[in-house]
Amino acid sequence: xxxxxxxxxxxxxxxxxxxxxxxxxxxxxxxxxxxxxxxxxxxxxxxxxxxxxxxxxxxxxxxxxxxxxxxxxxxxxxxxxxxxxxxxxxxxxxxxxxxxxxxxxxxxxxxxxxxxxxxxxxxxxxxxxxxxxxxxxxxxxxxxxxxxxxxxxxxxxxxxxxxxxxxxxxxxxxxxxxxxxxxxxxxxxxxxxxxxxxxxxxxxxxxxxxxxxxxxxxxxxxxxxxxxxxxxxxxxxxxxxxxxxxxxxxxxxxxxxxxxxxxxxxxxxxxxxxxxxxxxxxxxxxxxxxxxxxxxxxxxxxxxxxxxxxxxxxxxxxxxxxxxxxxxxxxxxxxxxxxxxxxxxxxxxxxxxxxxxxxxxxxxxxxxxxxxxxxxxxxxxxxxxxxxxxxxxxxxxxxxxxxxxxxxxxxxxxxxxxxxxxxxxxxxxxxxxxxxxxxxxxxxxxxxxxxxxxxxxxxxxx
Amino acid sequence: xxxxxxxxxxxxxxxxxxxxxxxxxxxxxxxxxxxxxxxxxxxxxxxxxxxxxxxxxxxxxxxxxxxxxxxxxxxxxxxxxxxxxxxxxxxxxxxxxxxxxxxxxxxxxxxxxxxxxxxxxxxxxxxxxxxxxxxxxxxxxxxxxxxxxxxxxxxxxxxxxxxxxxxxxxxxxxxxxxxxxxxxxxxxxxxxxxxxxxxxxxxxxxxxxxxxxxxxxxxxxxxxxxxxxxxxxxxxxxxxxxxxxxxxxxxxxxxxxxxxxxxxxxxxxxxxxxxxxxxxxxxxxxxxxxxxxxxxxxxxxxxxxxxxxxxxxxxxxxxxxxxxxxxxxxxxxxxxxxxxxxxxxxxxxxxxxxxxxxxxxxxxxxxxxxxxxxxxxxxxxxxxxxxxxxxxxxxxxxxxxxxxxxxxxxxxxxxxxxxxxxxxxxxxxxxxxxxxxxxxxxxxxxxxxxxxxxxxxxxxxx
Numbered sequence: 001x002x003x004x005x006x007x008x009x010x011x012x013x014x015x016x017x018x019x020x021x022x023x024x025x026x027x028x029x030x031x032x033x034x035x036x037x038x039x040x041x042x043x044x045x046x047x048x049x050x051x052x053x054x055x056x057x058x059x060x061x062x063x064x065x066x067x068x069x070x071x072x073x074x075x076x077x078x079x080x081x082x083x084x085x086x087x088x089x090x091x092x093x094x095x096x097x098x099x100x101x102x103x104x105x106x107x108x109x110x111x112x113x114x115x116x117x118x119x120x121x122x123x124x125x126x127x128x129x130x131x132x133x134x135x136x137x138x139x140x141x142x143x144x145x146x147x148x149x150x151x152x153x154x155x156x157x158x159x160x161x162x163x164x165x166x167x168x169x170x171x172x173x174x175x176x177x178x179x180x181x182x183x184x185x186x187x188x189x190x191x192x193x194x195x196x197x198x199x200x201x202x203x204x205x206x207x208x209x210x211x212x213x214x215x216x217x218x219x220x221x222x223x224x225x226x227x228x229x230x231x232x233x234x235x236x237x238x239x240x241x242x243x244x245x246x247x248x249x250x251x252x253x254x255x256x257x258x259x260x261x262x263x264x265x266x267x268x269x270x271x272x273x274x275x276x277x278x279x280x281x282x283x284x285x286x287x288x289x290x291x292x293x294x295x296x297x298x299x300x301x302x303x304x305x306x307x308x309x310x311x312x313x314x315x316x317x318x319x320x321x322x323x324x325x326x327x328x329x330x331x332x333x334x335x336x337x338x339x340x341x342x343x344x345x346x347x348x349x350x351x352x353x354x355x356x357x358x359x360x361x362x363x364x365x366x367x368x369x370x371x372x373x374x375x376x377x378x379x380x381x382x383x384x385x386x387x388x389x390x391x392x393x394x395x396x397x398x399x400x401x402x403x404x405x406x407x408x409x410x411x412x413x414x415x416x417x418x419x420x421x422x423x424x425x426x427x428x429x430x431x432x433x434x435x436x437x438x439x440x441x442x443x444x445x446x447x448x449x450x451x452x453x454x455x456x457x458x459x460x461x462x
Numbered sequence: 463x464x465x466x467x468x469x470x471x472x473x474x475x476x477x478x479x480x481x482x483x484x485x486x487x488x489x490x491x492x493x494x495x496x497x498x499x500x501x502x503x504x505x506x507x508x509x510x511x512x513x514x515x516x517x518x519x520x521x522x523x524x525x526x527x528x529x530x531x532x533x534x535x536x537x538x539x540x541x542x543x544x545x546x547x548x549x550x551x552x553x554x555x556x557x558x559x560x561x562x563x564x565x566x567x568x569x570x571x572x573x574x575x576x577x578x579x580x581x582x583x584x585x586x587x588x589x590x591x592x593x594x595x596x597x598x599x600x601x602x603x604x605x606x607x608x609x610x611x612x613x614x615x616x617x618x619x620x621x622x623x624x625x626x627x628x629x630x631x632x633x634x635x636x637x638x639x640x641x642x643x644x645x646x647x648x649x650x651x652x653x654x655x656x657x658x659x660x661x662x663x664x665x666x667x668x669x670x671x672x673x674x675x676x677x678x679x680x681x682x683x684x685x686x687x688x689x690x691x692x693x694x695x696x697x698x699x700x701x702x703x704x705x706x707x708x709x710x711x712x713x714x715x716x717x718x719x720x721x722x723x724x725x726x727x728x729x730x731x732x733x734x735x736x737x738x739x740x741x742x743x744x745x746x747x748x749x750x751x752x753x754x755x756x757x758x759x760x761x762x763x764x765x766x767x768x769x770x771x772x773x774x775x776x777x778x779x780x781x782x783x784x785x786x787x788x789x790x791x792x793x794x795x796x797x798x799x800x801x802x803x804x805x806x807x808x809x810x811x812x813x814x815x816x817x818x819x820x821x822x823x824x825x826x827x828x829x830x831x832x833x834x835x836x837x838x839x840x841x842x843x844x845x846x847x848x849x850x851x852x853x854x855x856x857x858x859x860x861x862x863x864x865x866x867x868x869x870x871x872x873x874x875x876x877x878x879x880x881x882x883x884x885x886x887x888x889x890x891x892x893x894x895x896x897x898x899x900x901x902x903x904x905x906x907x908x909x910x911x912x913x914x915x916x917x918x919x920x921x922x923x924x
Contacts, residue, residue: 016632017704017733018737020634020703022634023634038703038735038909039703039735040701040907040909041907057702058701058702058703059634059636059702059703059704083906083907085907085909117735117909117910118882118904118906118908120907121906125906127906142697142899142900143697143700143701143903143906145697145700145701145702151702154636154638154698157638157639158636158637158638161637162627162631162637171479172481172482172521174520174521174617174620175619175620175623176616176620177619177710177727179725236607238607239607239612239613240521240607240613240617241500241519241520242479242520247710248639248709248710263641265639271479272500273549273579275480288478420580437604440605441604441605442580443582443583444545444580444582444583444589445503445545445582446580447500447502
């Protein structure tokens with residue numbers, strides 16, 4: 001048949017893209033082989049008989065130095081400026097220079113071996129070599145990933161996410177996606193965004209609008225963007241036992257601080273059958289996950305790009321926190337209040353610490369940064385300070401929950417045992433319409449379960 | 463210090479949750495050891511001196527049979543009904559029964575070794591053993607993951623996603639998250655949802671509303687839910703070279719077919735420096751990813767649950783498609799039209815196939831299901847049928863793109879080389895306001911790049 005002629009000749013089983021610079025450097029090929037490297041010029045030094053161009057393809061922070069021996073190629077050389085996209089063919093040889101194991105040597109035929117794929121006018125290119133301010137990069141957001149800092153941060157996020165996925169897989173968790181568009185405001189934890197259909201300029205779209213539903217009610221009833229996936233995860237945990245999701249959440253809080261974003265990615269996990277009904281099993285899981293995720297991370301090259309010289313103390317705090325032989329501190333809310341009151345009596349806070357009231361940001365910082373000097377689980381808060389779904393302790397006053405406070409960030413993650421006793425939950429929830437399904441989960445093989453939620457961006461900030 | 467007393471005694475480096483049933487069966491412990499299994503009763507047979515209960519924790523399709531030797535425990539036995547959550551302590555022994563390698567033996571002390579964690583009234587429990595209809599499960603959506611089919615589907619999604627992540631990691635791609643809330647309607651590919659802030663009943667929320675911005679403009683300008691992440695990925699690919707994302711997208715298309723959802727997860731990948739400017743490199747990447755993802759998947763126990771007896775033909779099609787030694791068929795749009803016209807002349811379609819017009823669903827199905835009998839890349843469509851960002855071929859009429867058509871699904875995935883020549887792009891785009899950044903990407907080291915997008919749900923359906 002005719003189309004058979006068009007079959008790709010490459011055997012797809014062996015197909016793979018050209019190695020990235022990172023892959024090349026971690027598995028260097030023989031210096032006898034021809035190697036092709038594609039990327040952007042990060043910096044270039046032109047000397048009389050030779051030029052040194054550092055090429056980056058974004059796969060690693062350091063890039064690869066190309067050594068270009070000069071021929072009759074003045075015009076080509078002029079085009080090699082910062083930001084230019086190039087494809088260079090050469091041989092990967094051991095480098096005599098410090099700080100690099102290999103370099104790409106182009107001895108001759110530069111016109112053939114160096115190809116400019118995309119020019120970059122050095123006079124107007126917005127990403128110059130000097131450090132650029134956050135504000136400047138916000139105005140040039142489409143190009144900011146070309147800076148060392150932003151690209152290192154993106155790779156670090158990738159690494160964090162893969163480590164998180166790997167930890168959960170080892171522990172038998174199933175990755176699930178729960179709905180973003182939801183019919184309720186979930187836990188009332190924040191304000192929800194409401195969504196409506198758009199009147200689009202697209203002609204095909206205009207046609208589709210000739211329906212009887214008003215544009216604000218696409219689904220026939222109000223619809224919101226989810227603020228949390230927890231309630232859905234609880235339903236899935238009563239079937240799959242261990243589930244987690246890393247999904248976008250949305251909160252319409254009016255805040256310009258670094259702690260609240262309108263759109264953020266939330267890591268949420270939920271599992272059935274904790275070993276007991278205390279919060280310590282939840283703390284154990286959380287601590288194990290975070291240590292596995294952070295361990296050795298700061299020694300990576302990407303982390304090195306992001307740490308400034310003055311940050312040595314913060315850096316040591318995190319390295320110490322990821323040490324698996326040192327368990328993190330834990331204290332109950334009531335104990336925390338006692339410590340805060342003690343310090344307040346000699347060195348007052350702005351807000352008086354008082355049992356039954358929320359911990360203020362200054363309280364949380366003092367506990368983590370000064371009193372403990374590291375991460376601390378504060379557990380068993382008064383029930384009235386926490387959402388309805390947390391499990392009541394035997395004292396009838398506090399719930400089996402924790403907030404993990406870490407230096408320089410504040411609350412990183414919060415978790416709890418969930419109330420599995422249907423009658424207690426019904427008392428607390430009262431007559432919330434549409435909540436029957438949530439009670440149902442407890443009535444039909446309602447297993448004890450627990451979970452936590454963490455803003456992924458806060459982990460990255462930490 | 464006081465809080466030190468509260469430190470967890472468990473060494474967190476060695477912490478892990480109890481093994482799931484899946485983990486237990488893949489690494490069975492010695493039959494001398496005591497084993498604890500938590501889960502739900504999937505079925506139970508009560509005999510005079512012994513009862514057989516199949517326990518599932520959702521980690522695998524088959525569950526684990528517990529053998530309960532009878533003592534003076536009639537009341538406890540009565541409570542062991544389908545759906546009940548239990549914790550059973552016993553010994554994992556080789557099973558004499560067919561279809562299972564091991565079983566959990568509880569020889570004595572049933573009152574101590576079998577603990578009911580959550581009762582389940584057999585008269586009202588909505589998930590009975592018989593096959594339940596889709597409509598019925600939609601009404602009991604909070605419990606549907608307890609069925610074999612839905613839980614197998616969820617585990618299969620998890621497996622698919624991990625394989626996809628793993629393939630991209632091997633190929634040097636960086637996982638990135640791009641914004642869900644966006645200022646533009648992206649490619650005009652569908653209708654966008656517009657978002658607004660909600661007037662919440664939450665008292666704290668009401669306070670926060672005393673701002674000057676009208677509630678419909680939380681961001682000070684119109685905001686939409688993204689319909690595609692591609693344009694953001696293009697920006698990142700000009701810095702990190704290879705990026706992908708698996709993120710929710712939203713389209714407000716009025717459609718009740720199985721092919722269009724208001725909310726769906728989209729796998730999108732974008733990479734710089736394809737080997738040439740033809741679409742075949744993009745097809746190679748796509749084919750390699752899909753084969754790696756599908757290979758051996760249908761032999762899994764979860765897939766076995768989902769395949770019904772009559773589906774043998776579909777099943778064989780997919781197994782054949784994932785055979786890495788058989789490249790998938792490729793044909794140009796122009797050739798496809800010729801084949802369609804030929805068939806139309808003897809056996810007419812409802813719609814006449816014609817160069818310059820979209821392929822209809824019946825055309826796509828015939829090509830994949832009858833003409834090729836497997837997946838087929840249809841490439842190089844007329845430019846006017848495709849979005850502005852696809853790269854113009856040398857013929858000046860068609861663009862370097864493909865749609866991958868697969869039997870029983872239709873279009874699974876679409877991809878293209880992107881237009882990297884700024885002047886051609888400017889001609890096509892005209893004066894779209896706010897598009898300067900997109901042109902900028904081409905002006906400053908604008909590397910050739912390519913990408914594809916696939917609805918994750920369609921892959922699952924396939």
